Amino acid sequence: MTEDLMTIREMCETYDVTPRTLRFYEAKELLFPIREGQKRLFTKRDRARLKLILRGKRFGFSLEEIRQLLDLYHVGDQQMTQMTRTFEIARERLADMEARREELTQAIDDLKEQLRWGEKVIASMKNEKKAAE
Amino acid sequence: MTEDLMTIREMCETYDVTPRTLRFYEAKELLFPIREGQKRLFTKRDRARLKLILRGKRFGFSLEEIRQLLDLYHVGDQQMTQMTRTFEIARERLADMEARREELTQAIDDLKEQLRWGEKVIASMKNEKKAAE
DNA sequence: CGTTTGCATTACGTGAACGTCATCTACGTG
DNA sequence: CACGTAGATGACGTTCACGTAATGCAAACG
Numbered sequence A, B: 001m002t003e004d005l006m007t008i009r010e011m012c013e014t015y016d017v018t019p020r021t022l023r024f025y026e027a028k029e030l031l032f033p034i035r036e037g038q039k040r041l042f043t044k045r046d047r048a049r050l051k052l053i054l055r056g057k058r059f060g061f062s063l064e065e066i067r068q069l070l071d072l073y074h075v076g077d078q079q080m081t082q083m084t085r086t087f088e089i090a091r092e093r094l095a096d097m098e099a100r101r102e103e104l105t106q107a108i109d110d111l112k113e114q115l116r117w118g119e120k121v122i123a124s125m126k127n128e129k130k131a132a133e
Numbered sequence C: 001c002g003t004t005t006g007c008a009t010t011a012c013g014t015g016a017a018c019g020t021c022a023t024c025t026a027c028g029t030g
Numbered sequence D: 001c002a003c004g005t006a007g008a009t010g011a012c013g014t015t016c017a018c019g020t021a022a023t024g025c026a027a028a029c030g
Helices: A008-015 A019-027 A044-058 A063-073 A083-132 B008-015 B019-027 B044-058 B063-073 B083-132
Strands: A034-036 A039-041 B034-036 B039-041
Touching: A008 A019, A008 A044, A019 A039, A019 A044, A044 A063, A044 B083, A063 A083, A063 B083, A083 B044, A083 B063, A083 B083, B008 B019, B008 B044, B019 B039, B019 B044, B044 B063, B063 B083
Parallel strands: none
Antiparallel strands: A034 A039, B034 B039
């Protein structure tokens, strides 16, 4: 089963996506399953890429943006031409992501603050209730 | 100018959105500008909400999800009924966001690792070149 | 051997999030 | 008062990311 190759159905169950989605990603050149006759067979590489795709989506990247990110992760598959340029892009992406994390941290702190405030309000409501008894 | 009320155009320039977007958000009940005759006037509250909307979008939330989040931030505007339930939701959201940050941290580390690997490859390429001279 | 099962392709449909265009109105200005 | 400017209101168009048939093919099964 885990002979490094998975059918489309196995992929769907493993990663909780539909066949349509996998075919769509292939059409958009995000995945490159090999063919056994007609059937698609997904490799270890495809699975790694799919994980990154799903992760990217959770952070609001478009599929096109994700495709470019994926290329960064797989430079090794090709020649090293334009390595310098690739590095620039990768560093920019890294900066993006760190900025994003900063923003997320801020959002988390905001929400925590909000919760603390809410607790205060509830506490004062209890007091009022007590006083009214 | 900063009399707590802004026209649609001022909003657009301040937050870099189109009028269409602001009207759309109003239609979706994400914003509640007041009316002066026909014209919309956006309050401090609308601006706070818009900031949260834009932030939410950067993290891949749908407008509907954002609308629910916004309600969490403005419980104070209404009665405190169902406060407990609201708190549950808020805590879940907080957990979501913290998990998300964890994932983002992982992605950042992955990319950093990738960069280190790339540097190694480049270094070895230089050596080969030297050896070839 | 017919049929079900699994996957393929082709093509049209859909919901979200706006863009775009036409038309209308109210207001200030020369 | 003519006119430009800002904003409002439909209504239709568009892009993205798939969903949903309809149809076909090939191996597996009873």
